[in-house]
Amino acid sequence: MSFSVKTKNELAQIISHKKCCQLAELAALFRMDGTIQISAYQKISLAVITENAAVARKIFKLTKERFGIQTEILVHKKNRLKKNNVYSIRIPPQPQVANVLRLLGFVDGENNWVMNYQKSFPSELVRDVCCKKAYLRGAFLGGGSVNNPEGTYHLEIISNNKDHAEIIADLMHDFHLPAKISRRKNWYVVYLKESDQIVNCLNVLGAHQALLDFENTRIMKEMRNQVNRLVNCETANLNKTVDAAVRQIEAINLIEATTGLNKLSPALKQVAELRLAYPDLSLKELGETATPKIGKSGISHRMRKLEMIADRLKEHNK
Incomplete structure (x- = not known):
């Protein structure tokens, strides 16, 4: 198991009891890996896809606890490469979906679609320090990775949207983490390369065991x-x-x-x-x-x- 997977598994065990933090983390996860599906009958469903079982369980639990609506998990195997399991956490069409979309910032107060939701990012989701940490944790679980400290020091979170990458970088800057952004094909990579920066970032995310393992390996x-x-x-x-x-x-x-x-x-x-x-x-x-x-x-x-x-x-x- 890679160091990155161990870190995500640890973060997946963190379930905040504060509703604001649950919402911030879910908002990040839906923005990183979520899709909105609209049927021919204008029925709307939401889904988040991940290959990490622990992350899938966390999304399912947070969705149930925060929104209290019907949620399901679908599992299928990849057809190519490693043929890993792929987990889809889906909120099927139901009346409460409109409220979920509004809470996550996908629609405004009048249920109109926010066409460029990255630029119209709902800043109220990350007003408090705890919510900023929760959002970054969700972003890392959705598209982050960290190298084994035995090799080169590198932590990154990737997004397919430049504006969202800048939002993530700005949140990291709030914790004095000098994140930079680079372009990698069609992705925008928010990254840290100094060992001290990565240690501080793991602390912000709440990955304390990973932090200790990182420090021990770095010292050795x-x-x-x-x-x-x-x-x-x-x-x-x-x-x-x-x-x-x-x-x-x-x-x-x-x-x-x-x-x-x-x-x-x-x-x-x-x-x-x-x-x-x-x-x-x-x-x-x-x-x-x-x-x-x-x-x-x-x-x-x-x-x-x-x-x-x-x-x-x-x-x-x-």
């Missing part, structure tokens, strides 16, 4: 990344130490074969003999083996002198 991921950076840094330093030691030993061997180490000053001879005796030590460790001890800068200075002598010998022998 960042710890692994830090360990990898430290290992890479240590490896790079080790490689530099080895390369420097090889270069120093080659210089000392050239001096020994050409003029002999006895021709060196006592200080340089001491460091040369130490390097030959301890080829694997770092400069700091090499200085600590000397008697008396020599600092890293002192060892480094003498090594540079030995390499300069070797370079002059190379030039002289050409």
Whole structure:
């Protein structure tokens, strides 16, 4: 089960006891995945389609509790791809449908159709903070997804209407979530890409278990990344130490074969003999083996002198 599905399953268990929040969440779900059907006899029915069983149960329960009208669930399998179950929560034609349409903002007070209901969004549905959260929760359940934090950080809600996408983004901005909108074929994608933003969004939606799982995974991921950076840094330093030691030993061997180490000053001879005796030590460790001890800068200075002598010998022998 994907992280996104787990998150939706958790959100599907949240049933607000406030009627205003129930209505806001249903309004979002109907706007995301709903259809209005008008028969030849002007009979009107509503339906919401989802592939998530938990979301279907929630829509059914909210519709029954908020509107108290006959509601049914139809199930069929997809003919293509994964052949998942598809759930259609349907409000069949009945006298109360007109009131439902009005409450959801599809018709005005005089039962006239709101032709562009996205631009004429009923702001009274999201007047309170709790209702804004409920609407965003419904929008996510209807068209949202969130990546597993093991991979790239990404949360999105897609809509087929630009105005509705802007409404969703504005609601997220009310919670200091800097959502952006992009176009993907015929869809408008409201998205967040920073891990902190996604954590805050999950908190706003009410997905607290998903938030904890996200945070735990993120912490482990960042710890692994830090360990990898430290290992890479240590490896790079080790490689530099080895390369420097090889270069120093080659210089000392050239001096020994050409003029002999006895021709060196006592200080340089001491460091040369130490390097030959301890080829694997770092400069700091090499200085600590000397008697008396020599600092890293002192060892480094003498090594540079030995390499300069070797370079002059190379030039002289050409």
